[in-house]
Amino acid sequence: MIMSSVVEHFPVLVVVASLLSAITIFIAGWINRKTACYISVATVLGQFIASLFILNHVMTIGPIHYRLGGWSPPWGIEYVMDALNAYVLVVLLFLGFVCVIYSKRNIEHELPQKVVTFYTIYQLLITGLCGITVTGDIFNMYVFIEITCLSAYALIASRGKIALKASFTYLVLGSIGACFFLLGIGFLYSVTGSLNIHDLSLLLPPLYGNRVVLAAFVFFIVGLSIKMALFPLHTWLPDAHAFAPSEISAMLSGIIIEVSTYAFIRITFSVFTLKFITIYFPIMSILSWLAAIAMIFGSVLAIAQYNFKRMLAYSSVANMGYIMLGVGLSTSTSLGLTPALMHILNHALMKACMFLAAGAFIYKADLWDIRDFQGLGRKMPYTCMAFLLAALAMIGLPPSVGFVTKWYLIIAALEAKQFIFVGVIFISTLLMIFYFWRVIEYMYIRVGDEGKKDMRIDEIPRSMLIPVMVFACLCFIIGIIWLIEIPLPILDKVNLMFGLGKVS
């Protein structure tokens, strides 16, 4: 009983802990640079454990409502934890924790002068991401989106050179997206006078059909589509993901665009309700088609890349297509949001594993180009094996996580009688086999002239290898856990909350 009353304060503690640790790291780093990493690891581990308690509390007792400063909801800011954001919070903090362990050696190698600032900004990034997930107030969400993105711009730019250009493009597009989000908030505020998500969902229904509300919805959709790199608005993504430090690439691909997707789901299903998006503004079929184009287009462009991390970045565009297809089909099947939410975790695991493996190749021998990977399978056997497992998972080898997503998406598409999307999933899988096979071929099969460099390469340090291996193993373990349906009650609760999954 005491425990549960403590857990009710965790939503705000999760956000405050990393904000405080950012300041602590900055000051402690002045005195001793080596402390920065350890403080960061300890904080994120603590937050991860707290998020597990929150998930447990939400599943056993019910949603947590935390009032900041004791102000009651429509006036004050409220933090709300329900099944949806508790799940996203666990995923994001797990990824953040593993990436921060990986970053210790990699950052000392890549950015030796900037270790302290790196961890400071990393903690701000975690603050922003946690904030987006826990908040129950849309203006607060806007502020946290900006905190996340500002720290992401700085982290992307930290390697200098072309990364600066990539970061600047992301900054301009990201700011436009955030401004659209702000404009949407302004429109909703002008008709309802409220900013609280729950309050808005009660005040809006009589106003559905009002042109201001429709315009607000469009601004929200476009703004968040830029943030989550939905197909025609993905142009900032490849460069930003390719030239950031590798653990940041893993965070960007694995979590930042997924948290934007979470914000998208929150806006479409919580602020606006199922009734609005099915009757007044039928956006779901447009979303599914955009997602289908993204799945094909991202994969085709990935084939054209020789830069390994750019290839993975285009693969992320394709995978955002999978998530959005899940969202797009959610209103017309009995599975609801289950496939989309599954793929948020699945994509985080697979893509993080691949980007961390790519980081390992850069750490050891500055290898960026796939054509330089010849004979790597024998020199770095564990890293290459981890990459191979993640690639197989993404292609969809049972019982991996990628297989589970594709299985559920195909069931959803069949149930919705949208047979064309089944075809799209198959074509996109074929294209995936094509571009991953090319990498695997260079790694394991092509030998002969050993590339341009003198390749005296061995395995990466253990603190980097273990995160990569953990993700690779989880790709299959989580897949089995999905298949025996242990975590499905969480997702069922989300569907129940939004009134999804009843359509037969």
Added chain:
Amino acid sequence: MEWFIAKIFAKYNYWVFIILMMIGFYGIVAKDNLIKKIIGLNIFQTAIFLFFISLGAVKGGTAPIVDEEIIRKGYIYANPLPHVLILTAIVVSVATTAVALSLVIRMHQEYGTIEESEIIEKSSDEGMTRAQG
């Protein structure tokens, strides 16, 4: 004429905000100079701030300060909430501008120019194929 007055003059604050927003958007899209792009971004953001602030304004309203006299005499006052929100958003916008300007400074150090097309030209062989990072 009446239509014109009702649509344009009665709601001039919205028109100003839309025009400013489009000017800013033009700057972001069309200008090659990165500093001009940032200026465009600032105009874009400021347009939205003006929209919010004009939302809170009430004709003949005074400043929203809790005061005995205002309450007693039944004065009307402006809605303070949009103004407070914009105070936060201005801070965000200043931070964005600061990050953007520092990126431009670093790019100028690396490439010796702040014209976007020249930077793309100079960095085109980086990263695409056998990148050195």
